[in-house]
Amino acid sequence: MNTLLLLGFLVFIGYFMGRLCETLGIPKIIGYIFTGILFSPNTLSWTSSDFITNTESLLSISLAFITFEVGGELKWSKLKKRERDIFSITAMASAVPLVLITGLFFLTASLFPGYLPFSDLSVIFAFSILLAALASPTDPTATLAVIHQYKAKGKVKDTILGVAALDDAIGIFVFSLGIAFSSFLLQESGNLQQSLYFATHHIGGGILVGIGAAIIMNIFLYNSNKIKGEGNWIIITLSLIAMCYGAAAYFEVDELLACMLMGLIVVNTSENHKLVFDTLERYTEELIFLFFFVLSGLQLNVQMIPQALLPITVFVLLRIIGKYSGCYLGGSFVNSEAKIKKYTAGGLISQGGIVIGLVLLLNQYEVFSEFYDILLAVVMGSVIINEIIGPLTARHSLKQAGETSGENQ
Secondary structure (H helix, E strand, O other), X not given: OOHHHHHHHHHHHHHHHHHHHHHOOOOHHHXXXXXXXXXXXXXXXXXXXXXXXXXXXXXXXXXXXXXXXXXXXXXXXXXXXXXXXXXXXXXXXXXXXXXXHHHHHHHHHHHOHHHOOOXXXXXXXXXXXXXXXXXXXXXXXXXXXXXXXXXXXXXXXXXXHHHHHHHHHHHHHHHHHHHHHHHHHOOOOOHHHHHHHHHHHHHHHHHHHHHHHHHHHHHHXXXXXXXXXXXXXXXXXXXXXXXXXXXXXXXXXXXXXXXXXXXXXXXXXXXXXXXXXXXXXXXXXXXXXXXXXXXXXXXXXXXXXXXXXXXXXXXXXXXXXXXXXXXXXXXXXXXXXXXXXXXXXXXXXXXXXXXXXXXXXXXXXXXXXXXXXXXHHHXXXXXXXXXXXXXXXXXXXHHHOOOOOOOOO
16 A cells, blocks of 8 residues: 555544544543554554655654644743643653652662562663653643634633743653763763753754744744635644754754744744744644644554563553653742642643653664663553643643633633
């Protein structure tokens, strides 16, 4: 079956699976993800690995669009009343899972030798640090899809998007420092400087690319009277987002941060930003979500779960506990409203492409070869679980906060 025929078939099936989930009161992106998992070459071999390779560009542009929209949700006029909430909650929602997972994984693996397939304490500690660093990033795409499906509006929604946008950058930096420290523990020389350079280059470069792309977009928006028709704005927006993501990939800097910052700058600096964001929401958003989650499901390998079921379960539970307790603690430090402290964490459970991308980076380091496979298995398994339960916790939190459509605002 050729690529276009198979892609059309998957989108068709994914659409109706989403409609079925919506009818059952379940976020429809779960239907999209299950469609991808069902037809994945790692599940029932309906598709080949070549198909996944051939559709990587479509997955990337979909992710770029969604990340740009996440940045567009961070309008300063809406967030400035909650800046203390967002920064405090982000810090604690990243720090608490980091400490909790590092400590408990190291403790349990030390006390129960069969828990992990290695027993050296320095290796266990290095593994624990890197796994814990991967607990910080959130997949904002799943939460954004739920927010738009249920037309959520309110303080919890704004806080969730603010925290989700910031904790990816924190997660990348913490993971890079984790590589440096773990390399030092395992006594591989030269990696400390290399890893610190990676952190600075990856984040700083992404910021520069995002700023450049936003300036170009703002030039078009400033001359919006010369560009008529929403179709023209779709073309301009598509091309600039693709170039932003592509430029970041070319320079090997953070593509997601670049696209997110592009959206953030445009929404906060251009009076005509609605020409872009309203057009995307009306005409392209649903298709982009459908492409992204079906294709993401294709890449998830459910066969890896049995190999590391116990560490996967522990990691997922500790991360959820860490996110909820971190959000509550961070909110308490700045006297956030009760519903912000209680419900923000529900929108931060999903994990996706950025976490998989980070763990795949470790394949470049020979020093981590002893535990790379088990670390990849734990991350892939937790991504599958978190991508399924994340939309459910997001919907529950927004509903309990009274911010979904039809609820009291």
